[in-house]
Amino acid sequence: MHIQHHPLPCTSLGTQRTLTSLHFGRRGARPKVYIQASLHADELPGMLVAHHLRGLLTALENQGRLLGEVVLVPVANPIGLAQRIDHRPLGRFELATSENFNRHYPDLAEEAWQRVGAALGPNPDANIRRVREAVLAWLDEQRPCTELQGLRLLLLRLAADADVVLDLHCDFEAVLHLYSETACWPALEPLAAWLGTQTVLVADYGAGGQPFDEQLSGLWSQLRARLAAAGRHDVPLPQACASTTVELRGEADVDHTLAAQDAQAIVCYLHHLGAAQGDVAQPPPALRCAVTPLAGTELLRAPHPGVIVFVVPVGSRLAPGAHVADIVDPLSGQVTALTTQHGGVLYARTRERYACAGLEVAKVAGVQPIRSGSLLSA
Numbered sequence: 354m355h356i357q358h359h360p361l362p363c364t365s366l367g368t369q370r371t372l373t374s375l376h377f378g379r380r381g382a383r384p385k386v387y388i389q390a391s392l393h394a395d396e397l398p399g400m401l402v403a404h405h406l407r408g409l410l411t412a413l414e415n416q417g418r419l420l421g422e423v424v425l426v427p428v429a430n431p432i433g434l435a436q437r438i439d440h441r442p443l444g445r446f447e448l449a450t451s452e453n454f455n456r457h458y459p460d461l462a463e464e465a466w467q468r469v470g471a472a473l474g475p476n477p478d479a480n481i482r483r484v485r486e487a488v489l490a491w492l493d494e495q496r497p498c499t500e501l502q503g504l505r506l507l508l509l510r511l512a513a514d515a516d517v518v519l520d521l522h523c524d525f526e527a528v529l530h531l532y533s534e535t536a537c538w539p540a541l542e543p544l545a546a547w548l549g550t551q552t553v554l555v556a557d558y559g560a561g562g563q564p565f566d567e568q569l570s571g572l573w574s575q576l577r578a579r580l581a582a583a584g585r586h587d588v589p590l591p592q593a594c595a596s597t598t599v600e601l602r603g604e605a606d607v608d609h610t611l612a613a614q615d616a617q618a619i620v621c622y623l624h625h626l627g628a629a630q631g632d633v634a635q636p637p638p639a640l641r642c643a644v645t646p647l648a649g650t651e652l653l654r655a656p657h658p659g660v661i662v663f664v665v666p667v668g669s670r671l672a673p674g675a676h677v678a679d680i681v682d683p684l685s686g687q688v689t690a691l692t693t694q695h696g697g698v699l700y701a702r703t704r705e706r707y708a709c710a711g712l713e714v715a716k717v718a719g720v721q722p723i724r725s726g727s728l729l730s731a
């Protein structure tokens with residue numbers, strides 16, 4: 354393993370932050386797998402998984418069993434990690450801009466299309482190489498002004514030529530679930546199975562806000578879309594990157610047993626990909642859930658203010674009409690039962706127990722699309 358420290362642009366006099374990446378295997382070896390943790394800086398389970406992965410990857414490397422390249426960024430957001438207000442962490446939005454750290458990533462497909470769209474030809478491997486070179490060259494040319502812009506470009510620079518990208522997040526209180534672009538299935542299915550994922554949410558490109566994982570997989574799906582729109586059906590362009598946001602349960606699920614288990618699941622996937630070699634490889638277990646559309650997620654909101662009392666745990670499989678929580682107004686005595694209209698897996702819920710009117714209290718993964726437009730939360 355070797356460690357690289359990348360300075361971020363200096364936003365304010367006398368202050369400089371650094372992003373640190375850990376590199377395993379030979380540079381340029383394939384497949385390349387990129388893993389980052391805690392881009393939303395107060396979502397810590399991934400940071401602990403990265404710690405356990407570091408040990409497993411170091412052992413594989415020392416035994417000569419790491420065939421691919423793995424880049425691990427255990428602390429993907431040093432800016433957000435330092436932000437606190439009133440003694441509470443604030444790692445989702447940058448205080449200076451109110452921007453979500455996992456939104457506003459540049460449209461890599463557009464940049465690649467401008468540079469090499471016309472040069473893509475009949476050889477799929479040559480096309481992949483051209484696109485990757487174009488994107489890395491564009492990233493190298495950027496001159497970010499602020500540390501947030503610098504952070505986004507640096508993370509993309511480390512990940513843009515990876516075959517697989519895992520962005521480790523978590524929800525408030527949740528079971529393990531995955532988000533990805535539809536184009537990345539079934540490539541990610543063995544990972545989901547080894548992780549014991551209880552919900553998989555897929556959406557076509559454009560789920561909203563340009564998050565990190567979507568720009569990396571979207572590079573390929575959106576270039577294909579441009580080729581198709583131009584009538585160039587004879588130009589093969591494989592989906593050369595499978596990227597996913599892995600939601601490692603809830604914020605408080607920071608636990609050595611769970612983290613070691615998740616790290617081992619990722620190593621099993623590395624074996625499956627051919628990035629690691631040895632006797633750990635095994636067929637993945639059956640996926641524990643159906644792959645459901647992100648547009649099928651039902652958001653249960655508080656219709657009035659009150660105390661939230663959940664009556665079922667996360668992970669519950671609910672029939673249409675099932676009771677999820679009560680909203681209790683102790684001033685009027687009103688108690689409103691929140692129920693799911695469509696049913697599905699209760700995969701995430703708020704960590705708060707007081708709701709202002711309209712608060713998103715719980716999320717249920719249903720099988721039928723019921724939403725359109727921007728599908729991601731703020």
Ligand SMILES: [Zn+2]
Pocket residue numbers: 393396455522523
């Ligand atoms: Zn997150």
